[in-house]
């Protein structure tokens with residue numbers, strides 16, 4: 001008897017009988033009859049007996065052999081993810097497969113070129129490692145063949161990527177595969193280019209969610225068969241089977257985009273660590289601003305910390321970071337005089353400036369001065385953001401769009417005002433100040449099409465703009481040779497946030513965006529506009545002393561009882577009425593009283609309570625004991641899966657990082 005995960009009617013396990021002459025093993029994809037149709041499922045277990053009436057069981061039809069059998073190691077990863085993140089095993093397995101492998105359609109035709117020979121193909125790498133890099137490489141390489149986790153804490157431009165490349169080359173020498181995870185491929189085309197340049201003969205499997213179906217299927221198959229020596233991708237790449245995994249790298253390990261925010265809410269970083277454990281290989285977590293979780297793990301000796309304290313390019317220095325006190329320098333159109341003058345000086349010298357504001361659109365609020373009305377989304381408890389470029393109001397929570405009203409819908413006042421600012425308004429202000437400068441805005445609105453981000457960033461890199469205005473998109477990975485000034489607007493929003501992770505994220509973002517400046521021989525300068533220049537975060541940032549900042553944050557979190565000092569999970573519910581969601585959460589909490597070492601908080605509405613027409617509430621659970629927390633979560637989810645509710649949509653988020 002076989003237990004088979006099937007995608008219908010919702011992903012779950014079904015029992016099937018074996019067929020004589022067909023040897024099906026766990027990890028095989030099989031065709032089975034389901035209703036009047038045939039479906040593809042994955043065999044998860046060969047069992048002695050079924051709880052079902054044997055007379056009603058059907059037989060499998062055949063085993064599909066177009067793809068390699070999913071290995072025991074891969075299935076073990078699925079078991080771990082399923083139990084850790086509280087999703088049914090069948091769903092976990094099926095959602096990890098590329099869609100094509102879940103269908104009866106034949107797999108897309110294989111590419112014809114043969115897989116390249118390993119190791120011999122590795123091109124000599126461009127630069128000689130410096131002493132710090134050499135030591136990092138030696139320490140990590142010494143762990144090949146065993147599980148060990150390393151935290152590679154290297155300032156921006158310290159040559160972490162060179163370390164990864166050398167380690168990958170080492171792994172390839174012995175025929176091992178390397179798995180390299182990055183937050184977002186579209187933002188780091190340079191990283192891919194460097195891998196391609198370093199390993200010209202190597203097949204590199206790229207895996208990310210924007211791939212077309214055939215490309216994703218190929219990449220997955222190349223990873224599974226071992227034809228690809230290097231697998232490079234976003235968090236979902238951690239779910240690919242790898243026949244000979246020898247090295248795992250997680251670049252920018254602190255990045256929140258490693259956490260999946262729907263379905264199986266896994267952390268790509270944490271899954272990568274578990275994978276390395278299963279494969280008995282080293283895992284390298286790299287960052288200039290490690291997550292406090294990883295920092296804490298390093299302090300506790302669970303990870304080995306390796307530091308790259310200096311920029312790798314001889315002569316390149318870290319940028320000077322300074323605050324601009326907004327109480328002293330009143331900004332005009334969002335820009336304070338010292339920043340304007342600094343930009344003017346760069347223009348005169350033919351150098352590039354970047355103005356960073358982590359909010360797109362023109363202005364976050366459109367309001368009536370006469371009666372106080374403000375444009376809000378009808379489906380969410382959120383304001384509509386004014387987008388001047390395409391003359392729309394847009395909800396950043398549900399995507400709803402509306403035309404801009406000509407008058408206040410309540411009192412008819414014609415004088416509607418835009419409050420606050422986003423990238424478009426900053427671009428407008430800069431254009432008015434510097435009419436002759438070439439200004440390029442780069443955010444999700446300016447680069448909607450696939451490939452447009454790369455094109456815009458490439459143009460900016462070639463120096464085709466004097467001033468760049470942009471969001472997070474500009475902060476990551478890219479190297480702008482002529483950039484010597486970074487201005488930061490709107491940083492205070494994070495300082496005032498109620499989210500305890502906001503400061504950690506602000507530091508990471510500022511360090512990253514600061515890292516864009518002065519990568520070559522010209523020193524960079526960073527000016528952060530703030531009303532709180534005395535804040536400890538800025539002092540640590542100016543000294544490039546992430547350690548001091550991390551220690552201070554950890555002490556605050558310890559006093560307040562926040563992660564990583566406690567383990568946390570959220571149970572969330574959405575319903576048409578808030579009371580329904582809250583009552584649901586209360587009932588679940590009451591169904592299994594928590595053990596003494598687990599703390600269950602009262603359910604509360606989300607900050608943005610209504611989203612896309614649903615009212616949302618959540619309750620938090622915390623414990624110092626991971627095991628105790630998980631025991632309670634398992635009891636809850638068992639009960640929840642057993643009695644599905646029609647009125648409420650719910651999910652459990654283990655190690656949550658978003659709470660809005």
Ligand code: ADP
Nearest residue numbers: 127128129130156157158159160161162312313
């Ligand atoms: P990170 O990934 O830490 O930001 P990179 O690996 O991208 O740093 O390196 C930053 C720059 O330094 C790159 O231009 C890289 O070519 C250069 N670089 C790295 N290692 C060395 C080295 N040992 N000697 C000279 N230049 C180096």
Ligand code: ZN
Nearest residue numbers: 368371408411
């Ligand atoms: Zn009005």
Ligand code: ZN
Nearest residue numbers: 377380395398
């Ligand atoms: Zn909305």
